[in-house]
Amino acid sequence: xxxxxxxxxxxxxxxxxxxxxxxxxxxxxxxxxxxxxxxxxxxxxxxxxxxxxxxxxxxxxxxxxxxxxxxxxxxxxxxxxxxxxxxxxxxxxxxxxxxxxxxxxxxxxxxxxxxxxxxxxxxxxxxxxxxxxxxxxxxxxxxxxxxxxxxxxxxxxxxxxxxxxxxxxxxxxxxxxxxxxxxxxxxxxxxxxxxxxxxxxxxxxxxxxxxxxxxxxxxxxxxxxxxxxxxxxxxxxxxxxxxxxxxxxxxxxxxxxxxxxxxxxxxxxxxxxxxxxxxxxxxxxxxxxxxxxxxxxxxxxxxxxxxxxxxxxxxxxxxxxxxxxxxxxxxxxxxxxxxxxxxxxxxxxxxxxxxxxxxxxxxxxxxxxxxxxxxxxxxxxxxxxxxxxxxxxxxxxxxxxxxxxxxxxxxxxxxxxxxxxxxxxxxxxxxx
Amino acid sequence: xxxxxxxxxxxxxxxxxxxxxxxxxxxxxxxxxxxxxxxxxxxxxxxxxxxxxxxxxxxxxxxxxxxxxxxxxxxxxxxxxxxxxxxxxxxxxxxxxxxxxxxxxxxxxxxxxxxxxxxxxxxxxxxxxxxxxxxxxxxxxxxxxxxxxxxxxxxxxxxxxxxxxxxxxxxxxxxxxxxxxxxxxxxxxxxxxxxxxxxxxxxxxxxxxxxxxxxxxxxxxxxxxxxxxxxxxxxxxxxxxxxxxxxxxxxxxxxxxxxxxxxxxxxxxxxxxxxxxxxxxxxxxx
Numbered sequence: 016x017x018x019x020x021x022x023x024x025x026x027x028x029x030x031x032x033x034x035x036x037x038x039x040x041x042x043x044x045x046x047x048x049x050x051x052x053x054x055x056x057x058x059x060x061x062x063x064x065x066x067x068x069x070x071x072x073x074x075x076x077x078x079x080x081x082x083x084x085x086x087x088x089x090x091x092x093x094x095x096x097x098x099x100x101x102x103x104x105x106x107x108x109x110x111x112x113x114x115x116x117x118x119x120x121x122x123x124x125x126x127x128x129x130x131x132x133x134x135x136x137x138x139x140x141x142x143x144x145x146x147x148x149x150x151x152x153x154x155x156x157x158x159x160x161x162x163x164x165x166x167x168x169x170x171x172x173x174x175x176x177x178x179x180x181x182x183x184x185x186x187x188x189x190x191x192x193x194x195x196x197x198x199x200x201x202x203x204x205x206x207x208x209x210x211x212x213x214x215x216x217x218x219x220x221x222x223x224x225x226x227x228x229x230x231x232x233x234x235x236x237x238x239x240x241x242x243x244x245x246x247x248x249x250x251x252x253x254x255x256x257x258x259x260x261x262x263x264x265x266x267x268x269x270x271x272x273x274x275x276x277x278x279x280x281x282x283x284x285x286x287x288x289x290x291x292x293x294x295x296x297x298x299x300x301x302x303x304x305x306x307x308x309x310x311x312x313x314x315x316x317x318x319x320x321x322x323x324x325x326x327x328x329x330x331x332x333x334x335x336x337x338x339x340x341x342x343x344x345x346x347x348x349x350x351x352x353x354x355x356x357x358x359x360x361x362x363x364x365x366x367x368x369x370x371x372x373x374x375x376x377x378x379x380x381x382x383x384x385x386x387x388x389x390x391x392x393x394x395x396x397x398x399x400x401x402x403x404x405x406x407x408x409x410x411x412x413x414x415x416x417x418x419x420x421x422x423x424x425x426x427x428x429x430x431x432x433x434x435x436x437x438x439x440x441x442x443x444x445x446x447x
Numbered sequence: 448x449x450x451x452x453x454x455x456x457x458x459x460x461x462x463x464x465x466x467x468x469x470x471x472x473x474x475x476x477x478x479x480x481x482x483x484x485x486x487x488x489x490x491x492x493x494x495x496x497x498x499x500x501x502x503x504x505x506x507x508x509x510x511x512x513x514x515x516x517x518x519x520x521x522x523x524x525x526x527x528x529x530x531x532x533x534x535x536x537x538x539x540x541x542x543x544x545x546x547x548x549x550x551x552x553x554x555x556x557x558x559x560x561x562x563x564x565x566x567x568x569x570x571x572x573x574x575x576x577x578x579x580x581x582x583x584x585x586x587x588x589x590x591x592x593x594x595x596x597x598x599x600x601x602x603x604x605x606x607x608x609x610x611x612x613x614x615x616x617x618x619x620x621x622x623x624x625x626x627x628x629x630x631x632x633x634x635x636x637x638x639x640x641x642x643x644x645x646x647x648x649x650x651x652x653x654x655x656x657x658x659x660x661x662x663x664x665x666x667x668x669x670x671x672x673x674x675x676x677x678x679x680x681x682x683x684x685x686x687x688x689x690x691x692x693x694x695x696x697x698x699x700x701x702x703x704x705x706x707x708x709x710x711x712x713x714x715x716x717x718x719x720x721x722x723x724x725x726x727x728x729x730x731x732x733x
Binding site for chain 1: 454457458486487488571588589590591592677679680681682693695696697698699
């Protein structure tokens with residue numbers, strides 16, 4: 016009897032000790048930092064593509080600034096960053112620097128964002144780039160980089176077909192060029208003119224739609240964010256471009272995905288044009304480096320009744336600093352971001368290692384290496400841009416509502432009017 | 448008597464603590480959240496049954512529920528039919544018995560996500576290739592309509608799960624004593640009669656097990672759904688699990704998603720309890 020008791024106690028205490036050990040916090044470790052004045056900056060970021068380069072930069076910064084310890088965690092790509100960030104905060108292990116996307120994120124996280132106005136990076140940020148993260152005179156985020164999209168086209172094919180890309184400045188000229196390409200597609204070795212990825216609701220529901228919705232909201236993400244309704248002022252122009260892409264696309268469009276669009280069809284030169292942004296450069300270069308470096312260019316998406324020669328350029332993500340963190344950590348975090356975007360060494364990395372299109376002033380644009388990014392920067396310099404307002408759509412609206420409705424439209428399950436009506440309603444109901 | 452023993456409870460304690468922390472507590476917490484407007488960051492208000500009321504008018508949720516039911520019914524039927532046929536095949540006196548069993552069981556060892564991507568390739572590339580080669584239009588454009596999406600999922604699931612169900616049937620088939628079959632043969636029963644009148648009633652208990660196994664598996668399906676169709680086109684092939692996930696992590700309506708999950712839990716729990724009830728009843732009869 017006694018033995019059984021003892022065994023029972025042992026089992027119970029071992030088991031519970033195991034459970035509790037799993038839950039133990041690392042509170043002791045972090046408090047020991049006080050004596051050596053170490054500041055630990057936890058960065059929780061989403062951009063998988065530049066993880067290695069970013070970690071290398073952080074190491075370099077640590078070397079220069081003794082007593083600063085930067086710890087980078089990357090969750091992104093296929094993972095859901097927003098969900099991961101929420102669980103990170105819920106676990107109590109809050110990062111010092113994290114990424115926020117736009118007005119919705121800013122309002123969701125407003126209690127946990129420090130004011131970054133007065134930092135060198137905030138002063139150097141390009142005009143308009145802080146619109147989406149400025150609340151009551153406070154700057155709650157600093158731009159990551161700039162990105163832009165339009166119709167990426169195959170220069171060779173255009174040349175062979177005798178079309179001057181510079182002549183495409185409105186819908187009529189685009190349509191004429193598409194028809195011309197279509198009539199010669201056998202000679203040009205094309206399967207079709209476009210590849211419209213209806214499966215990727217972010218391409219249709221966010222990017223394409225933004226081109227036509229942004230002008231309605233004065234190209235300002237905050238106007239979109241605060242708007243209770245959506246009118247589709249340029250809805251007809253929207254339909255025309257969507258139809259044009261769909262009619263002259265490889266079929267079936269509704270199940271066409273990113274890899275088929277970019278890698279299989281465009282990179283292998285089976286289609287002449289795709290609606291994508293500067294971020295696809297890597298994908299294309301991965302298949303045909305020579306083609307990516309020399310033979311691709313960026314055309315505008317014409318908005319009939321508005322601008323015909325502009326491309327949407329915007330800030331995909333911002334850096335936010337956690338206001339719950341210790342004073343010293345917040346200060347060091349600001350310093351790190353300043354250094355990254357405004358010091359000479361930082362600028363060098365941003366351009367050459369990260370291959371970013373900088374959203375800050377004082378960069379030498381001729382150093383931008385890939386043709387798509389260069390084109391985006393040039394459009395931005397000439398002011399031929401349309402804003403990014405899709406961050407100001409109601410949460411999930413762009414992809415889950417509009418993108419899905421567009422899929423219905425592409426499968427002939429809904430008319431265009433039904434798409435407009437349904438999405439207008441869901442916009443209003445989520446902004447009540 | 449044993450339950451009064453303190454040592455008994457002491458041995459049980461670690462498991463009870465672990466279960467409470469990872470199963471019981473989250474369950475109650477989840478039910479609590481479903482009555483609030485939790486958005487994943489903070490809870491602002493207690494909203495009572497609002498989420499549940501909204502949910503029964505939510506076309507998306509009801510559509511996905513209906514799709515799941517349709518899918519489950521068709522899959523259960525196909526998986527069991529194929530599983531039983533395979534079991535009959537490999538219990539017949541073939542030389543390649545062992546090898547065939549392994550082969551039929553193999554799909555079950557591959558993870559659902561990967562299977563989804565493999566089949567996506569088959570449906571969109573191989574089917575398409577054969578279709579354009581032979582001029583069969585119905586083989587082209589798979590996964591781009593909701594009908595083909597539905598059947599693609601059914602095919603994938605049947606292919607994956609039949610082997611597993613086959614194993615269950617094999618166990619029952621091999622339990623049938625040869626005397627019965629021989630006696631029937633001597634009485635002049637044809638092979639079909641032997642199957643229908645002797646074998647079939649004797650493997651009937653296996654149906655209950657297999658049916659509920661396939662039912663709960665198909666009902667809770669997520670990974671194959673995600674990688675094969677992703678719910679597309681226009682969310683018409685979205686199953687309940689995926690719909691809940693998208694509500695929670697796509698639109699961040701955490702509390703609302705939680706209320707859907709509670710309903711989903713009740714349905715799955717009902718199915719499971721029914722299974723226990725029926726199989727217990729049968730055990731008594733046997």
